[in-house]
Amino acid sequence: MNRLKKFTSFSLRDLVASAGPTILGIAAVCIAAYLIVDPAPPRKVTLGTGQDNSAYDVFGKKYQELLKKEGIAVTPQGSHGSRDNLKLLKEGKVDIAFMQSGTTDEAAPEREGLVSLGSLFTEPVWLFLRAKEGAPPLAQLTQLRGLKINIGARGSGTPRLVRQILAVNGVEREELQTTQLDNTPATVELLEGRIDGLVFAAAPDDPLIQMLLQTPGIYLFDFAQAEAYTRRLPFLTHVTLPRGIVDLGRDLPARDYHLIAPTATLVAREDLHPALVELFVQAAARIHGGAGWFQQQGQFPSAKYTEIPVADEAAKFYKDGAPFLQRYMSFWLANFLDRMWVLLLALSALILPLSKIVPPLYVWRVRSRIYRWYGQLRTVEGAIEDAVEVAPEERGPIYAEQLVRLNEIEERVNHLSIPLSFADDLYGLRSHVHFVRQRIEGLMGTAAPAP
The missing domain is CATH 3.40.190.10 (Periplasmic binding protein-like II)
Structure with a gap:
């Protein structure tokens, strides 16, 4: 039974050795793409709100609570209102803020570097x-x-x-x-x-x-x-x-x-990660989508009533709704797949050629453990053929030495661990060892006896 344990339907070690470099190469490409192609969204964001107990302050706490469930830490930054928030955005002290429509002129330079996530409610x-x-x-x-x-x-x-x-x-x-x-x-x-x-x-x-x-x-x-x-x-x-x-x-x-x-709007710096834009707009739909004193169900949030250009991700949400993956997956998983789809598409195109490369490598690796003993066997035969050129009385010791060497080869071959699917190659090698032994024994019968 101990000997039978050496034989399996396949060699896991050889399979890992054959496919390992390919798998490691793919993993390295995936990691590089994850870090370089499109960085992951930050887990912290600062939200400019307003005065204590104001509507901006109350809604800021609601955003903080909703995004916390998605693993995003929102830090509210109090202010006196829209003009302060505009200044904080321009100075980079907040990433996103509540602002009142009309805070900036439609052609004002102060709009540069900012994008709107839409209007939220009337003020x-x-x-x-x-x-x-x-x-x-x-x-x-x-x-x-x-x-x-x-x-x-x-x-x-x-x-x-x-x-x-x-x-x-x-x-x-x-x-x-x-x-x-x-x-x-x-x-x-x-x-x-x-x-x-x-x-x-x-x-x-x-x-x-x-x-x-x-x-x-x-x-x-x-x-x-x-x-x-x-x-x-x-x-x-x-x-x-x-x-x-x-x-x-x-x-x-x-x-x-x-x-x-006027309307209250969400305004962000244009370098805010697109995934966070999508997440804030989805949170806005949950917080401001209901009916109120001055609005109907579903009227807000909206891409209207803002003089600042609406971010592409927000405009897409107002047109088509939430991204497909985020309807069925968690935010982070959906974001990962959305960022890596180009790489996944490329890898899927490589599956077919890679599937044709790994099996031959596996076969070659297993058979190479057998073929190397054929090299030893050819060395023994070469020594026998060279013995023909020496005197007949000197051939006996050479044949005896090669016979001992052949026995060592056979002993090593008998201890090889080979998958059962390659057993015919193993038994072929053993028969060839036996053939060479018979040849040496035949030559020893005709050679002069060793001293």
């Missing part, structure tokens, strides 16, 4: 004013002249937006008393009566907006000319705050309000 312009006893609510923005208005925090996109809105009404900023406080202190100033009004540009679920919509003595300005604003400022849209949307039981508000609204 209506909320102009809250203190009601004055006996005075009707303001109906035109020109009536703001001389009033003290907080136009938004420094670094946010709201001051720029307010100046544009006032400009189309022919109102200069100098005609108002303006402050630029953060949202929370500005709200306190309004409630205390130290300012006449304040402007927000935020989603309706902002806690401060929810509070002011229900505060007695504070009313919301109605942009009755909202449609005209959208023609003059294309990044704005006309939205309606429906009657009773805040509180149906108390009928708040008591009528429909017309509002103008």
